[in-house]
Amino acid sequence: MHKIAVLPGDGIGPEVTAQAVRVLEAVGRRFNRKFQFAEGLVGGAALDRLGHPLPGETMDLCLASDAILFGAVGGPKWDQLPARLRPEAGGILALRKELGLFANLRPVKVFAPLKNATALKPEVVDGVDLLIVRELTGGLYFGRKAREPLAGGGFRVTDELVYTTAEIERIARVAFDLARKRRKKVTSVDKANVLESSRHWREVVTAVGQEYPDVVLEHMYVDNCAMQLVKNPRQFDVLVTENMFGDILSDQASALGGSLGLLASASIGGKTGLYEPGHGTAPELAGRQAANPVAAVLSGAMLLRYSLNLEEEAGCIERAVERVFERGFRTADLMEEGRELVDTVRMGDLIIEQIEAG
Numbered sequence: 001m002h003k004i005a006v007l008p009g010d011g012i013g014p015e016v017t018a019q020a021v022r023v024l025e026a027v028g029r030r031f032n033r034k035f036q037f038a039e040g041l042v043g044g045a046a047l048d049r050l051g052h053p054l055p056g057e058t059m060d061l062c063l064a065s066d067a068i069l070f071g072a073v074g075g076p077k078w079d080q081l082p083a084r085l086r087p088e089a090g091g092i093l094a095l096r097k098e099l100g101l102f103a104n105l106r107p108v109k110v111f112a113p114l115k116n117a118t119a120l121k122p123e124v125v126d127g128v129d130l131l132i133v134r135e136l137t138g139g140l141y142f143g144r145k146a147r148e149p150l151a152g153g154g155f156r157v158t159d160e161l162v163y164t165t166a167e168i169e170r171i172a173r174v175a176f177d178l179a180r181k182r183r184k185k186v187t188s189v190d191k192a193n194v195l196e197s198s199r200h201w202r203e204v205v206t207a208v209g210q211e212y213p214d215v216v217l218e219h220m221y222v223d224n225c226a227m228q229l230v231k232n233p234r235q236f237d238v239l240v241t242e243n244m245f246g247d248i249l250s251d252q253a254s255a256l257g258g259s260l261g262l263l264a265s266a267s268i269g270g271k272t273g274l275y276e277p278g279h280g281t282a283p284e285l286a287g288r289q290a291a292n293p294v295a296a297v298l299s300g301a302m303l304l305r306y307s308l309n310l311e312e313e314a315g316c317i318e319r320a321v322e323r324v325f326e327r328g329f330r331t332a333d334l335m336e337e338g339r340e341l342v343d344t345v346r347m348g349d350l351i352i353e354q355i356e357a358g
């Protein structure tokens with residue numbers, strides 16, 4: 001029996017998470033695995049009901065589970081609150097930190113049937129298969145923050161970017177270990193021409209790289225990387241980078257696949273892995289079953305792979321998704337002429353159908 005905590009959150013979070021749960025149930029039936037799902041409140045939904053974006057009972061549920069399936073949190077309703085009450089800082093960021101989830105894996109693999117769905121030329125994105133390893137519990141997000149009023153009016157505002165050697169070493173090892181199982185190349189992305197933290201990042205990643213002589217290491221400035229991602233994305237295998245750089249580059253890289261609605265992620269390194277789509281709550285789509293649930297569904301596949309060690313089951317979900325695209329079904333974000341438009345629930349149905357067909 002595998003215990004999975006389900007934290008749907010806000011906006012489209014509950015809609016896409018519902019499909020991910022249904023798909024996991026279908027995989028359970030097909031492979032005779034028992035998954036026990038237990039839902040918890042998080043984000044704005046938790047704040048409205050229980051007064052905190054990460055209530056103690058949700059934390060307890062996460063700690064008592066084998067893995068966590070997370071939707072998305074936040075929205076305009078809660079944007080003006082102080083940080084500790086905001087669904088983002090007080091909810092998902094606090095949860096990642098509490099659980100020690102320092103490594104965030106965000107794969108971007110372009111599905112062959114979708115190579116015309118991007119704004120880029122199909123020959124640029126065809127065959128892209130890269131993995132962003134984003135440091136998740138340090139860097140610019142978690143340094144000292146301040147807002148000090150100035151005598152003459154206005155403020156002096158601060159966000160510090162802090163890393164220790166050990167924090168850089170451990171994320172570098174995750175990247176090199178994963179590269180070993182892939183095409184054996186790591187691109188470390190930094191801003192070492194300007195930032196002291198990046199200068200040290202580069203030294204430490206280089207030193208860790210010596211332990212992996214079979215893996216090619218290159219360093220790239222983040223501004224150049226943003227450009228290279230759209231110009232020649234096939235050059236990349238594993239990218240490893242600071243928290244905020246990884247946040248930005250991963251949304252950008254998702255567009256190679258056609259939509260942010262395809263970007264799955266795994267946050268690992270602590271006791272319990274957390275799996276969430278890379279996108280947010282998309283308030284403009286919420287309540288309409290218009291969102292693409294594939295990022296959430298593929299995050300479920302990553303949960304099977306990284307927390308439960310069920311590789312065959314994970315692969316089954318990934319193949320089912322690809323097959324549904326081959327058959328010409330598209331949610332609105334990926335819609336092209338000559339394809340069939342489906343809503344969130346129908347996309348879930350089609351993936352399940354494919355899993356059941358074997």
Ligand SMILES: NC(=O)c1ccc[n+]([C@@H]2O[C@H](COP(=O)([O-])OP(=O)(O)OC[C@H]3O[C@@H](n4cnc5c(N)ncnc54)[C@H](O)[C@@H]3O)[C@@H](O)[C@H]2O)c1
Nearest residue numbers: 072073074075088092260261278279280281282291292333
């Ligand atoms: N992990 C999280 O909980 C998380 C992640 C990102 C943003 N957010 C929050 O979500 C809220 C909205 O932020 P935003 O608009 O900048 O980012 P967003 O990711 O919600 O949306 C960005 C764009 O992508 C589209 N999109 C996102 N997910 C989609 C899906 N599954 N299918 C189809 N289209 C999809 C949206 O329609 C929008 O055009 C904010 O409160 C933000 O803080 C939360």
Ligand SMILES: CC(C)[C@H](C(=O)O)[C@@H](O)C(=O)O
Nearest residue numbers: 074088089092093247278280
């Ligand atoms: C909601 C926000 C705090 C979050 C982040 O920046 O990590 C999101 O953008 C993501 O990419 O998971």
Ligand SMILES: [Mg+2]
Nearest residue numbers: 247248251278
């Ligand atoms: Mg983001």
